[in-house]
Amino acid sequence: MKSVSLLAAAVAAALVVLVALPIGFVGLQAIFPYLGEGSLREPFGVWGQALGDPALFDLLGQTLGLGLGVAAVAAAIGLPLGTLRGLCRLPGARFWDLMFLLPFLLPPYIAALSWTMALQPRGYLAQLTGVDLGAVLHSRGGVILIMGLSTFPVVYFAVSRSMAATGARLAQVARVCGAGARTAFLRVTLPLALPAIAASLLLAFTLAIEEYGVPAALGAQAGVSVLTTAIERRLADWPIDLSGAALLSLVLVALALTAFTVQRAVLAGRNFDTTNGKPVPLAHAELGPWRWPVLALFALVAGVAALAPLGAMATSALQRTLSGGLAPGNFTLANFASLFGSDAQAYEALGTSLALAAGAAVLTGVLGFLAAWLVAGRHVRGAALIDGLALLPAALPGVVVGVGLILAWNQPFWPVTPYGSWLILLCSYSCLLLPYPMRYASAALAQLGPTLEASARVHGAGVLRALWHVTLPLTAPSVVAAMMMVFAVASRELVTSLLLAPAGLQTVSIYVWRQFEQGSVGNGMAMATLAVLLSLTLMLAGLKLQARSTAHA
Numbered sequence: 001m002k003s004v005s006l007l008a009a010a011v012a013a014a015l016v017v018l019v020a021l022p023i024g025f026v027g028l029q030a031i032f033p034y035l036g037e038g039s040l041r042e043p044f045g046v047w048g049q050a051l052g053d054p055a056l057f058d059l060l061g062q063t064l065g066l067g068l069g070v071a072a073v074a075a076a077i078g079l080p081l082g083t084l085r086g087l088c089r090l091p092g093a094r095f096w097d098l099m100f101l102l103p104f105l106l107p108p109y110i111a112a113l114s115w116t117m118a119l120q121p122r123g124y125l126a127q128l129t130g131v132d133l134g135a136v137l138h139s140r141g142g143v144i145l146i147m148g149l150s151t152f153p154v155v156y157f158a159v160s161r162s163m164a165a166t167g168a169r170l171a172q173v174a175r176v177c178g179a180g181a182r183t184a185f186l187r188v189t190l191p192l193a194l195p196a197i198a199a200s201l202l203l204a205f206t207l208a209i210e211e212y213g214v215p216a217a218l219g220a221q222a223g224v225s226v227l228t229t230a231i232e233r234r235l236a237d238w239p240i241d242l243s244g245a246a247l248l249s250l251v252l253v254a255l256a257l258t259a260f261t262v263q264r265a266v267l268a269g270r271n272f273d274t275t276n277g278k279p280v281p282l283a284h285a286e287l288g289p290w291r292w293p294v295l296a297l298f299a300l301v302a303g304v305a306a307l308a309p310l311g312a313m314a315t316s317a318l319q320r321t322l323s324g325g326l327a328p329g330n331f332t333l334a335n336f337a338s339l340f341g342s343d344a345q346a347y348e349a350l351g352t353s354l355a356l357a358a359g360a361a362v363l364t365g366v367l368g369f370l371a372a373w374l375v376a377g378r379h380v381r382g383a384a385l386i387d388g389l390a391l392l393p394a395a396l397p398g399v400v401v402g403v404g405l406i407l408a409w410n411q412p413f414w415p416v417t418p419y420g421s422w423l424i425l426l427c428s429y430s431c432l433l434l435p436y437p438m439r440y441a442s443a444a445l446a447q448l449g450p451t452l453e454a455s456a457r458v459h460g461a462g463v464l465r466a467l468w469h470v471t472l473p474l475t476a477p478s479v480v481a482a483m484m485m486v487f488a489v490a491s492r493e494l495v496t497s498l499l500l501a502p503a504g505l506q507t508v509s510i511y512v513w514r515q516f517e518q519g520s521v522g523n524g525m526a527m528a529t530l531a532v533l534l535s536l537t538l539m540l541a542g543l544k545l546q547a548r549s550t551a552h553a
Contacts, residue, residue, distance in 0.1 A: 008380040011370050015389035018367075018431045022404025023396070026253075029246035029407045036242060038412065046243045060251065063209050063226040066144060067255075070208035071201045073148025077301060078155025079197065084294055085156070086163030086193075089284040091295065097157075098540075099302035104153035105539050106309060107492045109213025109509070110528045113516055114309035115146050116217065117316045117525075124312055127326050138221040147214050149305040151204045158200035162193040164284075202263040206256055210397035212495040227252045228399045228495070235403065235499060246407060249400040260395045313532065316525035335526035346527055349511040353531075356422065356507065357490035360429035365483040367430075368437025373471065376445040394435040401431050402499035420502045428496035433486045440482035444475040477545055484542035488535040 025035075030047075032040045050056060081100070085093060103111070118124045119137040126132045136142045212228040219229055227248055234245040287294055315326070317335055324330030339346040371390040375383050393401065405428055409419035418424045448471065494509040501510055508531045515524030 004374075004380055007370065008374050008382060008386065011367065011374060012382050012386055012389075014367055015371070015386060018427060018434065019389045019392055022401060022408045022431065023253075023392070024404075025407040026246050026249050026400065026404045029242055030250050033243040035407075036411070046247065050244060050247050056248075056251075059225060059227055059230050059248070062224060063228075063252075063255070065140075066147070066215070066224065066226055067205040067209040069141075069144035070147045070151055071205040073145060074152040074155045074204040075201055077148065077152040077305075078200070079159055081152075081298065081301060082156040082159025083163060084298075085160035087285055088287050088294070090287070090298075091291070096298050096302065099298075099306050100153045100156050101540075102306040102310065102536070103150050105488075105536055106150065106306075106532060107213065107494070107509075107528075107535070108147065108150050108211055109217055109494050110313065110492070110512065110532060111150055111309045112146060112214040112217040113512070113524075113528070114312040114316070117521070118308060118312040122325075124315060124326065138218065140222055140224055143214060143218050143222050143224050146218070147208055147211060150214075151207055152305070154204050154207070155197070155200040158196040159193060162196035199263050202259050206259040206263075206395075209252070209255055209259075210399075212397075212399055227255075228397060231399050231403060232495070232499065235406065242407065245403050249397075249403045252397050253395070253400055256395045256397060310532075313525055313528055316521055317529045319522055322521055335522040336530075338523060339526055339530070345506060346511060346523065349506040349508055350527070350530070352422070352505060353491045353508040356425050356429060357487045359426050360433060360490040361483040361487040363426070363430045364434045364437045364486050365479055368434055368482065369441045369472070369475070369479050372438050372441035372445055373467065376442060390438045391435050393431050393433075396432070398428075398432055398493070398495040399499070401428055402496040405431075405496075405500060422502070422505060424500045424502075425497060425505075425507070428500055429486075429490040429493055432493070432496065433489055436485050436489075437479060437482040440478045441475060444478035445471070448474055481542040481545040484538045484545070488538040488542070492531045492535055 029035050031043050033046045034041055084090060085096065090096065115137060116123075119133045119142075121132055121134040123134070126134075136145075209226070210228065212232065215224055215226050215229050216232070219225060231245050231248045231252070234241040234248070316322075318331045318333070320330050320332045320334065339350070368390065371386050374380055375387045375390075405424055406419070409417045409424060411417075418427060492509050493507075494513065497507045497509050498513065501507060506514075508527060512524045512528045512531070515521065515527070
């Protein structure tokens with residue numbers, strides 16, 4: 001067991017460096033305002049002024065309002081669609097699942113920029129229909145609506161899967177016993193789905209308060225100022241306010257952790273167990289005369305949430321000039337050609353993002369798998385610490401991770417530091433995305449069970465040999481699927497890239513963001529289109545691989 005203990009120590013040390021260290025320095029900087037000068041004087045010296053500032057309460061109120069508004073929009077769209085998908089025999093159900101997956105996989109900042117091109121004055125909608133929705137776009141309600149359109153799939157998939165699993169069949173039993181359709185839904189189907197509904201709405205709220213790209217792209221003109229953008233401003237505008245950024249980061253982390261704690265409490269306290277014996281086919285109700293209205297509703301949501309931003313993005317990438325509008329002669333492939341030709345920055349940005357994403361995928365895949373294996377029945381010292389550190393980034397906003405890495409590694413006492421090099425970006429991506437492989441590997445190990453590895457041990461294999469020859473091959477599909485997800489997300493990550501990228505280093509997200517700032521929309525959207533196609537392909541392949549490995553388990 002000595003080898004296992006050494007492995008556990010190495011994994012714990014890596015998690016401390018990637019996760020605990022940056023979060024710890026956020027707390028230290030918030031408490032000790034002169035930490036950067038090597039002094040611990042005046043602890044909590046800025047708290048009185050900062051916490052008494054009315055601007056903080058305005059930021060907090062706007063952040064909470066944004067999160068609640070996005071959750072409400074996600075509920076308004078996701079609940080009825082998820083209920084119809086879970087309980088009814090919907091034509092083309094898998095197609096609609098794919099269409100509703102696209103908005104969630106589209107990076108929010110790219111979606112915001114795409115909606116800007118579509119809805120701004122003289123935008124694509126105005127050119128096609130004469131309708132000008134620029135006032136809606138640059139309003140608080142517009143920001144909430146755009147974020148809700150990106151977030152509603154969280155509610156849709158949770159509700160549809162929950163209701164399809166048991167609600168429809170047990171509601172049918174209630175109907176046989178004399179209950180009406182409404183009573184069966186309210187007394188059977190809805191209570192069974194309530195934990196999934198509550199958890200998905202809390203997740204939508206958490207994703208909204210952690211989002212940086214949409215408020216940064218649209219918030220200034222809409223009068224929306226939230227914690228994420230305020231933290232970034234304190235680090236980007238002179239004079240730099242490290243203590244203020246750290247304190248706001250703690251407030252944001254507290255909000256996110258509160259939402260996750262409530263989510264876990266809801267799931268733990270409101271689950272229903274059902275005993276069904278052998279598996280039986282799912283019972284779906286026929287739509288009957290409602291078939292075409294329901295399909296029209298699904299098509300409308302898919303068109304608005306998925307096709308509209310994707311179409312605006314592709315159209316902008318294919319335009320020679322914005323002033324030329326949608327005239328046939330204004331379409332060209334020159335923007336794509338320049339990415340690999342005359343625009344050396346674009347080529348370097350794409351190569352940098354792909355290399356960093358590959359590195360993050362490998363690092364998180366190895367670390368996540370080992371952490372999950374150590375936690376899953378290994379009974380080593382520190383298993384709870386490893387589990388907590390590996391899953392903690394799921395509740396950490398990206399901007400907080402960026403702040404933590406700046407504070408942790410920009411200290412004068414380190415003899416060697418990744419700050420100011422590409423390594424700091426690798427650390428940030430790995431920290432943010434570590435929960436993906438951890439969760440996938442944990443699920444695969446739970447399905448595998450301990451018996452196969454124990455059998456290898458009985459036949460003389462050591463612990464690490466059994467891990468290498470038995471456990472790893474059987475869980476590899478799930479781990480690889482998670483690594484593909486990490487690669488896809490890391491290749492387009494925005495906020496930590498903006499905060500941490502050293503001078504002269506660009507990633508895909510930074511390139512797209514700066515092209516818009518400079519007015520080169522065509523080049524930016526061409527790069528965004530390539531990034532989205534790559535991300536969607538890898539994510540869908542990862543989901544398919546995960547589904548296939550689960551089916552064979």
